[in-house]
Amino acid sequence: MGRDNVRSIIFIIFGFILTFYIFSKIKKKILSEVESLLWVFASIIIILLSIFPGILDRIAIAIGIKYPPALLFLLGILILFFLTIRQEEKISVLNERIKRLAQYNALNKHEIEELQKKLGERSKNE
Amino acid sequence: MRMKDILVIVPVFNEEKNIKKVIEELRRDLQEADILVIDDGSCDKTLNIIKKLNVDYVSLPFNLGYSAALQTGYIYASKKHYSYVIQFDGDGQHIAIEAKKLIDYIKKLDVDILIGSRFRNKNYYRHPFLKKIGTKIFQYIIKIITKVDITDPTSGFQILNKKIISEYARMNNFPEYPDANLIIEMIFKGYKIGEISTIMNPRKHGKGMYSGIYEVIKYFIKLFNLIFVLTLHYKIFNGKR
Numbered sequence: 536m537g538r539d540n541v542r543s544i545i546f547i548i549f550g551f552i553l554t555f556y557i558f559s560k561i562k563k564k565i566l567s568e569v570e571s572l573l574w575v576f577a578s579i580i581i582i583l584l585s586i587f588p589g590i591l592d593r594i595a596i597a598i599g600i601k602y603p604p605a606l607l608f609l610l611g612i613l614i615l616f617f618l619t620i621r622q623e624e625k626i627s628v629l630n631e632r633i634k635r636l637a638q639y640n641a642l643n644k645h646e647i648e649e650l651q652k653k654l655g656e657r658s659k660n661e
Numbered sequence: 662m663r664m665k666d667i668l669v670i671v672p673v674f675n676e677e678k679n680i681k682k683v684i685e686e687l688r689r690d691l692q693e694a695d696i697l698v699i700d701d702g703s704c705d706k707t708l709n710i711i712k713k714l715n716v717d718y719v720s721l722p723f724n725l726g727y728s729a730a731l732q733t734g735y736i737y738a739s740k741k742h743y744s745y746v747i748q749f750d751g752d753g754q755h756i757a758i759e760a761k762k763l764i765d766y767i768k769k770l771d772v773d774i775l776i777g778s779r780f781r782n783k784n785y786y787r788h789p790f791l792k793k794i795g796t797k798i799f800q801y802i803i804k805i806i807t808k809v810d811i812t813d814p815t816s817g818f819q820i821l822n823k824k825i826i827s828e829y830a831r832m833n834n835f836p837e838y839p840d841a842n843l844i845i846e847m848i849f850k851g852y853k854i855g856e857i858s859t860i861m862n863p864r865k866h867g868k869g870m871y872s873g874i875y876e877v878i879k880y881f882i883k884l885f886n887l888i889f890v891l892t893l894h895y896k897i898f899n900g901k902r
Contacts, residue, residue: 631834634725638733641699641719642740 546585554578577614667694667764668743670734672727673751677706683751684716690757693764694747697737701730727817728839732829735821739830747820752864755818759859763820766857773852774844775820777859778813795880799841802887807848811856815840818859825852838879842887 557578561571584591584607595603669687673680680698687696697717700708702724711718719733731748738746747763749755759777767775780788780796788796799814821829825847829835836843844854 627834634729637722637725638729638736641721641733642737645719645737 543585543588546588547582550578550582550585553581664741664743665693665695666743667745667747668734668738668741669694669696669747669749669760670699670731670738671696671749671751672699672701672730672734673703673707673711674701674724674727674730675703675705675707676751677703677710679753680707680710680751681714683749683753684711684714686757687749691747691760694760695743697734698751699730699734701725701727726837728835728837731839732832732835735826735830738826742823743826744823745820746826748817750817754862754864756860756862759818759861760820762857762859763818766855767820767822770855770857771853772855773822773825774847774854776811776813776816776854776856777818777820777861778811778816778856779859779861780812781856781858791877795876798884799887803841803845807845809844809848809854811844811854813856814844818861828852836886838883838886841883845887 557566557574560566561574566574591606592603595606598606600606600609669691671680671683671687676683684696684698687694695717697719698711700711700718700720702721708718708720719737721730721733725733734748735746745764745767747760749757749760755777763775763777796813796815800810800812803809803811803814828847828850848854
């Protein structure tokens with residue numbers, strides 16, 4: 536019983552530290568609005584689970600998972616998976632934008648050179 | 662200087678050994694077209710050579726890859742209102758005189774895209790076995806889905822008309838490997854694609870084993886993308902019916 540209490544307190548402290556960490560990032564506007572909401576949601580779950588670890592055990596057994604921590608790992612992996620896919624989406628969008636910028640940069644340079652040539656010819660003729 | 666009706670776009674990346682020959686050949690044998698070299702962020706002497714040759718060029722700030730470099734050419738051609746664009750490789754594989762055939766036949770056959778195929782005339786072009794299988798697979802898939810027979814779907818030797826130029830210039834997420842799936846997509850969009858037999862110089866050998874595996878991986882990626890694009894479009898197609 537005593538060990539369980541110590542463990543619970545440690546996890547609760549971790550839960551709050553993580554929550555404060557996330558909130559500080561949100562405050563500094565490092566995370567976007569949508570991301571912030573997701574992370575707040577995540578920190579609430581983490582705190583709940585750390586205060587009531589029994590929830591996890593009960594859900595796990597109800598689903599049929601014999602080793603409750605496995606449920607935690609599974610959820611963690613699924614969430615990371617989801618986040619990774621979202622990041623990939625964002626990277627694709629960024630890549631497309633960078634590509635467009637590079638293309639237009641090259642075309643603009645070309646136009647500038649053409650204009651410079653024309654200006655050069657005009658001043659020669661004058 | 663009066664602008665011609667046709668633009669040859671030559672995307673190059675580190676082709677200091679070949680670019681001079683290619684440009685001289687184009688100037689000599691394809692005088693009906695303006696030339697635009699697209700330097701795809703080369704880090705060797707390519708850009709210096711291009712400048713010395715006094716050929717029209719566009720220089721990308723860093724390497725974007727073959728298809729993005731091509732797209733830069735399409736944007737240029739679209740802005741300047743060219744009627745036709747010919748894609749011409751800067752490594753010396755394509756032959757300028759053969760490009761004249763492309764120009765003749767796109768008008769004769771009344772198609773939007775005309776591909777110059779290495780394989781229509783059987784047996785003259787030596788193709789590594791694995792690549793042959795890959796090409797055949799794509800040819801088969803294209804034929805089943807669209808009933809159009811393209812014997813060389815990965816050939817970069819093509820001529821495109823104004824409609825295609827503008828479509829490609831605008832296209833977001835222009836495919837990195839623009840062959841079979843792009844062909845099918847354009848057919849689904851209602852464009853006409855034709856193919857004629859042309860001669861090309863044999864490709865210079867790559868780096869042996871490394872190049873072989875890399876090509877195989879590329880083919881798998883293309884195949885996967887192809888099937889993906891197909892299922893998407895097939896649903897839309899079915900929906901319209």
